[in-house]
Amino acid sequence: MPKATRTRIDDREALKKRYVEEAGKIIATEGLSALTARRLAGNLAVAVGTTYNLFANLDEIVVAVNGTTLDGLAAAIAAKPLPAESVEAALIALSDRYLGFVRKNRNLWQALFEMAPPGEGNEAFPNQPRFEALFAVVEGVLTPLFLPGEEAARARSARVLWAGLHGISMLALGQRLAPLGVATAEDLVETLVCCHVAGLRADRKS
Amino acid sequence: MPKATRTRIDDREALKKRYVEEAGKIIATEGLSALTARRLAGNLAVAVGTTYNLFANLDEIVVAVNGTTLDGLAAAIAAKPLPAESVEAALIALSDRYLGFVRKNRNLWQALFEMAPPGEGNEAFPNQPRFEALFAVVEGVLTPLFLPGEEAARARSARVLWAGLHGISMLALGQRLAPLGVATAEDLVETLVCCHVAGLRADRKS
Numbered sequence: 001m002p003k004a005t006r007t008r009i010d011d012r013e014a015l016k017k018r019y020v021e022e023a024g025k026i027i028a029t030e031g032l033s034a035l036t037a038r039r040l041a042g043n044l045a046v047a048v049g050t051t052y053n054l055f056a057n058l059d060e061i062v063v064a065v066n067g068t069t070l071d072g073l074a075a076a077i078a079a080k081p082l083p084a085e086s087v088e089a090a091l092i093a094l095s096d097r098y099l100g101f102v103r104k105n106r107n108l109w110q111a112l113f114e115m116a117p118p119g120e121g122n123e124a125f126p127n128q129p130r131f132e133a134l135f136a137v138v139e140g141v142l143t144p145l146f147l148p149g150e151e152a153a154r155a156r157s158a159r160v161l162w163a164g165l166h167g168i169s170m171l172a173l174g175q176r177l178a179p180l181g182v183a184t185a186e187d188l189v190e191t192l193v194c195c196h197v198a199g200l201r202a203d204r205k206s
Numbered sequence: 207m208p209k210a211t212r213t214r215i216d217d218r219e220a221l222k223k224r225y226v227e228e229a230g231k232i233i234a235t236e237g238l239s240a241l242t243a244r245r246l247a248g249n250l251a252v253a254v255g256t257t258y259n260l261f262a263n264l265d266e267i268v269v270a271v272n273g274t275t276l277d278g279l280a281a282a283i284a285a286k287p288l289p290a291e292s293v294e295a296a297l298i299a300l301s302d303r304y305l306g307f308v309r310k311n312r313n314l315w316q317a318l319f320e321m322a323p324p325g326e327g328n329e330a331f332p333n334q335p336r337f338e339a340l341f342a343v344v345e346g347v348l349t350p351l352f353l354p355g356e357e358a359a360r361a362r363s364a365r366v367l368w369a370g371l372h373g374i375s376m377l378a379l380g381q382r383l384a385p386l387g388v389a390t391a392e393d394l395v396e397t398l399v400c401c402h403v404a405g406l407r408a409d410r411k412s
Contacts, residue, residue, distance in 0.1 A: 167374070194405065
């Protein structure tokens with residue numbers, strides 16, 4: 001009896017996993033708007049109602065897909081050590097890996113930001129721990145530029161760099177950069193990182 | 207006869223203007239996805255076919271709406287002189303006016319970036335001159351930090367600051383900032399601007 005129950009739970013988990021994989025494929029090839037309960041059930045050859053036995057709603061599936069996208073980014077960033085010669089070099093390498101991942105996974109990446117936000121503002125995101133793990137990597141790289149006790153400023157710098165990188169990558173994905181001239185995404189990243197770090201170093205000296 | 211022709215052209219231009227205004231209202235209240243030729247014709251009490259006598263397609267109307275959005279932003283930025291005491295103060299004021307405009311016109315603003323890009327990459331945007339006029343304002347503010355001959359670096363700085371501001375405002379509009387903690391859009395703007403400018407000043411000294 002316990003064994004049978006475990007098997008049923010395993011089946012359920014295996015089917016949920018197949019849902020998330022299939023949803024990821026649909027989003028990756030056609031974008032979030034192509035994902036419907038009917039489409040998903042059709043591809044998996046199950047009844048539409050099965051979806052709602054396994055998930056509260058379609059958003060729950062998208063959250064799971066977004067989780068795997070963020071795990072993929074984390075893996076791409078951690079694939080090899082960051083260059084150790086300077087904070088700038090480490091941040092540029094980190095940004096380039098981020099941009100490379102975003103370009104290779106454009107629809108999956110956009111799905112992260114197309115989902116409705118979680119309620120009125122201050123609740124946690126479903127994938128918040130994954131975002132925070134990514135920020136922690138940036139904060140780790142920035143550590144030599146801050147004194148003990150300056151964690152809030154370091155956290156703000158990490159978020160500014162991420163927001164800048166987010167702006168650059170969204171403009172690059174939307175093909176908004178090239179027509180505006182003078183800069184590729186990589187040029188902008190270099191200017192973003194180098195000026196920010198030079199600014200932090202200057203603050204340290206003054 | 208010439209008078210009658212002119213009247214007809216004026217009527218045509220007046221009707222086009224009403225189209226753009228009505229499309230702007232629909233986008234502002236319900237977002238770009240709510241804009242359809244049928245809806246627009248219904249609101250204006252004209253036949254759907256009339257739209258295609260006046261415009262090549264719906265995109266042409268959206269481009270015109272986007273043009274008025276960018277004009278509105280330019281007006282909001284130029285409403286009063288920027289503070290003259292420092293480059294930082296001018297850039298922060300400029301950014302705050304930008305953020306204020308974006309927050310007040312969120313759907314119109316998002317429509318600017320939701321439209322498909324113009325072909326394969328390097329063609330001009332329909333509203334490119336308006337974007338360049340906005341960059342010119344930022345470049346003007348940055349001028350004291352660059353030597354003659356450094357126009358390319360100045361242009362790159364203006365675009366990095368804009369990309370950063372774009373990233374911050376898109377995250378703020380999507381309510382992605384608050385749950386990630388530590389920073390409001392205004393805090394991030396201040397860190398973005400101050401570190402960038404400090405970095406440029408440090409480069410100047412070295």
